[in-house]
Amino acid sequence: MFPERIETDRLVLEALSRENVDLFEFYGLCSVDAPHIDEVTEHLSWDPHRTPNETREFVDAMEENRAKGAGAEYVVRPAAGEDGAGEIAGATGLNVDWDRRTATFGMWLRKRFWGRGYSGERAAALFEVAFERLDLEVVAVEHLDGNEQSKRAIEKYVERFGGQYDGLLRNWQPDADEVRDSHRYTVRREQWKRNRDETEIASFG
Incomplete structure (x- = not known):
């Protein structure tokens, strides 16, 4: 259902699995000791991993999610x-709500890779997956209130594909001892089709 590998001009996306990722390498990037991890996870829904076992459980959960067709x-x-x-x-990834015909995108990057425009490039590829391969009707993306970097990146590619800002979702995302507000944007399949650049087609494997 989901492609195992996606290639764009500057990126390669590989399914997050034990086959494609060394668990200890991935733990090193997600752990409490990873460089700049507090900045990376400040506005994310997950906390840095404290043990390699947390990383293993996360990767296993992602494999199960894929096998079930949930994302x-x-x-x-x-x-x-x-x-x-x-x-x-x-x-990066997409979660699918089949009843609502909607995919929700998410992404995080290590700090040294910020500012390169990778968010918009992988979004263009995932739009193609959501609308062409999965035949969904809407793509949604959210960022927590205060996450200005994600806001700029999201607004740029949502505008590019003809989407819109839907509004503020109050008390939407539990985060430790608080519940944070989140901002939601959507792009409909018809908007994407009118605005896509057909010369920028990703390849799937």
């Missing part, structure tokens, strides 16, 4: 010619 998670690697080519730069 797909990918590690993000810069392609050949990019600074850091072949390294794990972060992860």
Whole structure:
């Protein structure tokens, strides 16, 4: 159902699985000791991993999610010619609500890979998965209130594909001892079709 591998001009997305990822390498990037991890996870829904077992459980859960058809998670690697080519730069994915015909995108990147426009590039590829391969009707994306970096990236590609800002979701995301507000954006399939650049087609494997 979901492609195992997605290639764009500058990125390679591989299914997050034990086959594609060394658990200890991935733990090193997600752990409490990873460089800049507090900045990376400040506005995310997960906390840094404290043990390799947490990473194993997370990867296993993502594999199970994919097998059930509920969503797909990918590690993000810069392609050949990019600074850091072949390294794990972060992860991205889409969760599917089949009853609502909607996919929800998510992404995180290590700090050294911020500011390269990778968010918009992988979003363009995932729109193609959601609308062409899965035949869904809406893509949604959210960012927590205060996450200005994600806001700028999301607004840029949502505007590019003709989508809109839907509004503020109050008390939407539990986070430790508080519940944070979240901002929601959506793109409909018809909007994407009118605004996509057909010369920028990702390849799937």
